[in-house]
Amino acid sequence: MQAAGFRRARRPRQTRMARLKRELSWPRPGGVAISLAGAALVVTGVLALPSEADSLLPFGAAAPAISQSPTTPDTAVAPASPPLPTGPGTTPLAASQQDAEAPFLLSGAGNSLSPLPEVTATPLIAGSAAGSPLQELFASRTAPPMEKALWDINSPARPLVLVNKRHSLLPQRYVPTDLVVPRVLTGSAEHPLLRSEAAAAAERMFAAAAREGINITIKSSYRSYDTQVSVYNGYVAAKGVAAADSTSARPGFSEHQTGFAMDIGDANAGTACDFASCFASTNAAQWVAVYGARYGFVVRYLPGEESVTGYxxxxxxxxxxxxxxxxxxxxxxxxxxxxxxxxPAAPDYK
Ligand SMILES: [Zn+2]
Structure with missing residues (x-):
């Protein structure tokens, strides 16, 4: 999606373009020089995070956890979380041991006592392919520490859950436990609900857009299994199964049921392009395409990816x-x- 062309740009075009170019070339947080083979570099990478903490926090995690955890790759997580199974022969360190090891690692001494090895051997994110960019991100430690229990793309309760036509929610009638009403503009009669951390992120994002005169609204957010039954059946009745499947998820296969997805509108653009391809030309769509990632959001179904996403x-x-x-x-x-x-791609339900 093109970054240029905000119709309501309040600043000189050159300035906005320069900003957008900067955003689009934003360097990878934490730097690319981090090496799993070098304890000192790993620690350096972790310690480097706080300066950009606000933009690096995943899933609404509290900032202090980052600066207080200059630990090893296997231990740079909240100790309270239940650890995922580790590779054969590894022994998770107790919290006290982690603290004791950290100064040793900082000294840069590399010997057999270092608890660094196993990181690349075992996929870190359950359900994600070994060697995938997602695995690389967390293995590289450019992702800030967070609960390891969250690193799972199979559980509908986890922010990394992958939902598509080949990967349904399990259980299919899953209901999130911490849905809240985000304090943002709404653009429909639907009562907006999101998982709490997604709601907080949405509030920050909508507020940032509003400061630039772009008034994003929520048109649709959390939808229960039963609501999705109605939505999907409505599309089928109107357009048939094939057309319905290209635009609406079957019940149990919708990201909306996770509480981590929302459909947006543009209050300044009217409703003519709601849920329509021309929405891409609105200021709201262009703004979120550029800045949404800062708040943890991606435009999930992009042009050119139809055969992969199925939509x-x-x-x-x-x-x-x-x-x-x-x-x-x-x-x-x-x-x-x-x-x-x-x-794999998920073009259809198989
Ligand atoms: Zn949607």
């Missing part, structure tokens, strides 16, 4: 993936979450 382009459908993943996808120029997670 026609939807410039209004945003998916919350967390700041580090959303920004990494943008920096790498990967336009579908399927490719980013290293999973």
């Amino acid at each position: 026609l382009a939807e410039p209004w459908h945003l998916r919350y993936l967390g700041v580090s993943v959303a920004q990494d996808m943008k920096v790498r120029g990967i336009h579908s979450y399927e490719k980013y997670a290293g999973l």
